[in-house]
Amino acid sequence: MTLTLAVLVPLLPFLGSLAGLAAGHRAPGLVRPLAVLPTLAAAVLAVVVAADLGTGRHLDAATELTPTGSVPVELSIHLDGFATLLAVLVGVVATCVQIYSTAYLRNDPRYPSYAALVSLFTAAMFLVLYSGDLVVLLVGWEIMGICSYFLVGHHWETADARSASIKAFLVTKLGDVPFLFGILALGSAAGTFRISGVLQAAGEGRIHHPTVIALLLLCGVAGKSAQFPLHTWLPDAMAGPTPVSALIHAATMVAAGIYLVARLLPVFLLSSAALVVLGVMAAVTMVGSALCAFAQDDIKRVLAYSTVGQLGYMAGALAVGDRDAAVFHLLTHGAFKALLFLAAGVVIHAAHTNSLTAMSRMSDLRRRVPDAYWTMTIGLLALAGIPPFSGFFSKDAVLTAAEDATHGDALTGGLGPASAVPHAVGWIVLVAGLVTGLLTAAYATRLWLLTFHAPTPRTTAGRPARVALPGGDEPHAMRWPLWLLAVPAVALGLVGLRGSWLPSFLDGTSLVPSGTTAILGACVALAGVLVAYLAWRRATALVADALAAPAPAAPGGAARAARAAHELAGATRPAATAAHPDQAAADLADVPGLTLDQALAEADDAARAAHLAPDPARLLLGPLLGPASEGFGVDRLYRAVFVRPVLGAASLVRFLDRDVIETYLAGAAGAPRLLGRAVRRAQNGNVQSYLSAMLAGAVVLAVLVEALR
């Protein structure tokens, strides 16, 4: 019974996507039901499966389709608490996203293919979660990759989306190749691709080179879960539609890497080196991405970098051997990050811009999108880790695990010896986690203040165009998924408080906040909020000074304003949008309802205001702002190290092909052509000359044959 339902969970969205593609433009009325209903049904079934399986049990079933040589590949299902809980998360988020998309993309001509791809993606994610066979898991893994490629490139008219989709595909593929080798090595070492068999082999010590295998698998995990150094695709993937970002690049696909490590954690626990690598990777990712998030101007990029950082938390929890904490954070993060992205979509829809700088001058945004305002506040509080919200509890579980690892009793939940986790990893994760907690709270505060708390209407008084931006009421389908997701964002953490319920689904490690880290984490988060708020107040005051001045009558005021503006702008270089007002104008011109003149005025305004926006990042990050807003030049480094040589090699190959090989070919064709031109002269149309030639030839042949005999 449970098995049948579990098979239906991935199958329904898959069939839905096929039907949606078939219906397509022929039956437009069917597309929306075909997109929403299978996903909804799969979500309900996922809940039923989770409830049916209950706690502490697991279900294994396998069927072999066809013999596949030495190591069998089987269609198998492995259900345990991890799989069923995450399937519920995926189902709920996917349903919310499908419903939200019906409104968000209601005028999009490519909506049918979009909805089908989202359904296909959901099916693949379910397959990854439920699969008990590494090769079948890999199939789902790769389907997600290709769906992500198509969905990031949904707006393929723009060069940004095209290059972002190619980048996402190539970078994740760069990790997937070693990942494939890792799976093959693991399968041949354990003699089976069944995850249960692999774990059994790991327990019996039959896996001989765990470090190599774990490092190979980590490459794939770093690619899929956007960990340093393969994280660069995720911020760019924000070129896709916002619901896609919410589903794929926040809640589900990027979590697949974390889920895989959690599944195979006993293998990783065999190798301290792999855990150290994972821990360092997580720490670098966390701190770096938090700094980057602090400096971004695009609201979606802020959220993208924050996703990278939160995935770093999960990777850190796995590095210290506590997969319960990792999955707990994965669940809460999936809920509140999907909520944040969907709310950001509403805000972008209303504001007609992605730019925080531009939003910081829209004083009425809070009143225009009250649902988004309140739910985003909840999401940001959860993200920042403020106590009663879910993020606090899950982050604290991570920090507790790290703290336990620092004195040698890592919470491995019986999967391996606690001594498998080196103390150093515990320290690295703990320190990085606390620093990131501070930064996360700060950038969440900055995002909230800049988006919804424009200083005063007076600063934009001279511009009447501002008041009448089109927008207004958002459709219901875009509003109530936010509230649906807000429930777990608030309450999921409290589940961790009830000592026994959630852990009994998982390995049984306690997820209740422990004294020291809980207080430390909360203090750090509050400090981050406070610092960001104070910096914002200071920046607002400076901006107000600078803007008050232009009245030329007050010479003293002008001087003061000049000083204030100088202090504000001189602290750092202007943001990227300010440096390229033309580009900003072009971006804005895409927004419907704005004429080019307005767009130009906007861009001009943006260029001026980039110096004058009350951005706390300018004051707090100081000289770090420039590098941080560009992702610390990782992209530029990759461009120099990988992209340029590849382009150079490509142009070399092009030169060899066009100019060398083709010259030979042309030469080879040229000689027969000349010969043919000579022979063609003999073709004069006179039958008698042909016959003469034939006779002469026959005579010559006869003489030759006679002479040679």
Place this chain on the structure above:
Amino acid sequence: MHLVYPAVLAALLFCVGLYGVLARRNAVLVLMSVELMLNAVNLNLVAFDVWLRDTLHAGQALTLFTITIAAAEIGLGLAIVLMVFRTHGTADVDRLRTLAEGADSIASATDSPTKSGAAAAPQGKATAA
């Protein structure tokens, strides 16, 4: 009768026919020369049949066969010549250059007979010589 007489006669006939095919300009005469060559072959077939004392008389049978074919061939050939004469106004093989490389159409060949004839003249002389 010794074999050499019919053989020499056949060779002579064949050479006359060959000369006619290569040198005559009138298509009808070319066809007649082809007949001569065929008959030279027939003569050879009959002569060798007798000389080899073939019990099945394959040479004679083949001769009858060739005569039939020749009749059919000359019928077709004369019909073609007739059609060519009707369309081109001439049965002169030197002027029928439509198959030449670069000859674009029948019309151009017929429109400028003097030119193509002049061009063909040296060629014709060369073959004749």
